[in-house]
Amino acid sequence: MKEINNKLLAVQQALKAPKSQYNEFNKFNYRNAEDILEAVKPLLAAQGLTLTLSDQMEYIGQRYYIKATATLSDGEDTITATAYAREDESRAGMSESQVTGCSSSYARKYCLNGLFCIDDGKDSDSFNNKKPVQQPQQHVPVETRSKEEILRDFCTAHKATEPKDKLLGFYKYYCAKQWSGTFDMNTAERLYSGWGRKSN
Numbered sequence: 359m360k361e362i363n364n365k366l367l368a369v370q371q372a373l374k375a376p377k378s379q380y381n382e383f384n385k386f387n388y389r390n391a392e393d394i395l396e397a398v399k400p401l402l403a404a405q406g407l408t409l410t411l412s413d414q415m416e417y418i419g420q421r422y423y424i425k426a427t428a429t430l431s432d433g434e435d436t437i438t439a440t441a442y443a444r445e446d447e448s449r450a451g452m453s454e455s456q457v458t459g460c461s462s463s464y465a466r467k468y469c470l471n472g473l474f475c476i477d478d479g480k481d482s483d484s485f486n487n488k489k490p491v492q493q494p495q496q497h498v499p500v501e502t503r504s505k506e507e508i509l510r511d512f513c514t515a516h517k518a519t520e521p522k523d524k525l526l527g528f529y530k531y532y533c534a535k536q537w538s539g540t541f542d543m544n545t546a547e548r549l550y551s552g553w554g555r556k557s558n
Contacts, residue, residue: 362435365405370475372401389478391467398474407432411469413462421445424458426465428473441469 375397377387395409402409407430414425422445430437443465446457471478 359435362407362430362432362437365407365432366430366437366473369398369401369405369407373398373474373476375474375476389467389476391463391470394467394470394474394476398470402430405432411466413465416442424461424465426462426469428466428469430473437473439469439473441465441467441472443468 375389375394377389378393379388379390380386381388398409410429410431412427412429414427416423416425423442424445426441426443428439443461445461452460468478470476
């Protein structure tokens, strides 16, 4: 076991896996599993090591995950590393098999990262190739009634003796927030206080 560990260490120290892929939308370079394999194969051959990759589908928490396993062997001993990637429920422009293939490639990349001590912590997600989606602005309602109309509506609600919680919300939003310290506020306060005494 010590021999294969020493061989793996030699591969890890010599491995240079360039970020040869480019994300045009988000403007960054990244590496994928193919880049790592292309760089590591000559190093494995020099050490007399073989590398195999396999995938397994697992159902976890009502979602499907791809579990990728990388197995390094010198013919006697083996070292393995695993990584998971969750399948998207759907992805625009892709068939179900393509979605699975993307998850497999993603899991294999991080599986290889773990085996060969490659740090992609500064990389953005290599599959985030979509244009950023601009979130719609939240619509903030604008009060179009005049103070007199609002006060009239408040008086109408007061006379109708509507549920107290409803009147309280109306009073706080339209009166306390907009008319603080004004004559209209004082009028609304008197009406609200009078209604409160009447209803208690």
